Amino acid sequence: MAESSDEQAAMQQYLVCGAEDCQKNGQFYCNACHRPLCEQCKDQHEKTPNTKNHEIVLYRHHKHQLPMEKCQHHPTRNKELFCRECSIPLCSKCSIMKEHKGHDIDDLEEIYADKYAVWQGEFSKIQKYFLPSTKDLKADIEEDVTEIKKIMKSFRASIMAEAESLKNLVDVVTSESIENTHTMEKSLLKMLKSQETTYDDYIAYLWKMSDEFQEYLSTTNQKLLFAKTLKIHPIPETPKPVPPAFTAGRFSKDDITKLLGKVNIPSTKPEKRKIQPMEAESAHMKSTEKQLEQSKKKSDIKQTMSLSSSVTKVREYSVPGVDSVWHISVDKSGRLWASDEKGNLVQTDLQGNLLRKIKTSGKGQGYHTATQDGDLIYTDKDKKVIYRMTPDKKITEFIKTGDWAPNTIHSSRINGDILVGMFKDKEAKVTRYSKSGKEIQNIQRDNKGQDLYIYTYYIKENINGDICTSDINKQEVVVVNKSGQHRFSYTGQGSMFGPCGICTDVLGHILVCDGVSDTVDLLDQDGRFLSFILSSQRGIKPPRGVCVDDENNLYVGQLTNTVKVYKYLQ
Known part of the structure; x- marks a missing residue:
């Protein structure tokens, strides 16, 4: 199919040859x-x-070009040389003056390149060591905060x-003590009541005796005085009650503290947080750098590879078991996983033959990825779980994401890390995740x-470790470096932008589907727009999912179940 003039013009919107x-x-x-x-001019x-x-x-x-600076002594000349003895930049005329005679004079551009490399190295240390190490310490502090709060x-x-x-215990003892006072009081009152009865009986006896004596003392009965013997019973003796004594409790605040226990200030001297030395970085960082270097070497091997002047369709095929193709991922064997907006996830060979099908809760977004080990990993945002399926079809819960719902995922080709977009x-x-x-x-x-x-829709890692995320709600492709520092955002080429599927290639290009303009946009790894690599004029239905395989073939999924395969690199 011949290219339209619009497409030819679009293909020229890349970094132009000088x-x-x-x-x-x-x-x-x-x-x-x-x-x-x-390439031709090269x-x-x-x-x-x-x-x-x-x-x-x-x-x-x-190399970055040396900034031009005019010589103060010779305004028509630029400073292009460097005097090592004086440590100052010079113009060519200054270099032959007597004050610099015999001095070691070097090319300032080479000095600048060396200094730039040194500073770039220092910047790299910040990005690769100081920031990650400090963030690790901060993460330790956050864990300590959580632990302290828990303790x-x-x-x-x-x-x-x-x-x-x-x-x-106080209530029990108090209740028993009060009950004991009632018992003791009842016993004492019973004794005193008995004594009262004793004296009542004795008083009655006395009154009776008094009446008898009165009778004896009457003149008519005087003879009885001689007949009766006078004897009065003694007053009964009764014990006086001894009241119980109350012994007040003797306790202090310290006694209560001993009973309750207390939190003690630790006497142990706190240890200093361990800072990983820069010359012995963590195994994870070493692995990442090693893999990045291997990726760079792999890229260098393909120095002759470049963008083709045209995009060629290689083939197309229908994916069985899905209504549309919203996301595509390539596994270790070169086979493809494709998914639609209804949770259907299928594996096919490169000719589109169905190999496996599973039902998921995923919708139209990048919710699955294939790992370097040949596993399939996919998210369930409703259950907040990430599942892993091994080549033997065994499915297990891999990661629980807590309160966060995982909706897009990517397995790194650099170090095997797993990047998850969540909301x-x-x-x-x-x-x-590791x-x-x-x-x-x-x-x-x-x-x-x-x-x-705002809402992470699709996610992909570039060859330099950048994390590229299409955010459908923000209408941007957001790119951060591997340390999480924001590098740039791409907002499309029209007044509206609907970023969907996203992928990267061996040259570091970023390819993203625009659901508004129905195009596949091509960017360099610094976010500069290069071209509309595909558009509706090339017969593309609204594109949704994209991926590039190891043979540099571009797969494009659409709102139909048809996948189209293109060559765009040479």
Whole structure:
């Protein structure tokens, strides 16, 4: 199929070759001339006598041009030399003046390149060591905060439990003591009542005796005085009650503290937090750097690879078992996993033959990924679980994400880490897990504290470790580096942008489906728009899922169950 004029024009919207009258893609760079070159002009550059010895590299490895600075003593000349003895930049005329006679004079551009490399190295240390190490320490502090809160909460619960236990014992003892006073009072009152009865009886006896004596004393009965013997019973003796004594409790605040227990200030001297030395970085960081270097070498092997002047369709096929193709991922064997918006997830070979089908709760987004070990990992945002399926079809719960719902996922080809886009309420973030499922990193806000994401839709890692996320609600492709620092955001080429499926290729390009313009946009790894690599004019139905396999074939899924395969690199 012939390309339209619009498509031909669109393909020219990339980094333009710096050669005169050449508008091709300048993926190479001449460090001597400081200008980008296309492959053809590069070859010509290397054959031309005046430029054949120039250093030509891939554009992403180019040297930064020395900033031009005028000499204060010779305003018509630029400072292009460097005096090592005086440590100052010079122009060519200054270099032959007597104050610099015999001094070691070097090319300032080389000095600048060396200094730039040194500072770039220091910047790399910040990104690869200081920031991650500091964030690890901060994560340790957050864990300590959680642990301290947990410990103190348990202490408070223990204190309250001890206090409640003591209160219960106090109530029991108090109740028994009061009951004992009632018993003792009842016994004493019973004794006193008995004594009252005794004296009542004795008083009655006395009154009776008094009446008898009165009778004896009457004149008519005087003879009885001689007949009766006078004898009065003695007053009965009764014991006086001894009241019980109350011994007041003798206790202090310290006694209560001993009963309840107390929280003691530890006498142990706190240990300093362990800072991983820079020369012995963590195994994870070493692995990441090693894999990044291997990825770079792999990219360098393909220095001759570049964008084709046209995009060629290789084949197309229908995917059985799905209504549409919203997401595509390639597994270790080169086979494909494709999913639709109804939770159907199928595996096919490269010809579209059905190999396996599973039912998931996933919808139209990048919720599955294939690992380097040949496993399939997919998310269930409703259950807040990430599942793993091994090649033997065994499915297990791999990661539980707590309060956060995982909706998009990607397994790194660099180090096997798992990147997961998640949301909760009105928040969104990207979490990095190790290949074993241990949480490593959370990316949520930029260095100004602003939210990076609204809804993470699709996610992919680039060859330099950048994390590329299409955010459908924010209408942006958000790109951060592997440390989580915001690099750039791409907002499309029209007034509206609907970023969907996203992928990267061996040259570091970013390819993203625009659901509004029905195009596949091509960016370089720094976010510069290069071209509409595909559009509806090429017969593409609304594109949704994209991926690039190891043979650099571009697979495009659509709102039909048809997948189209293209060649765009040469």
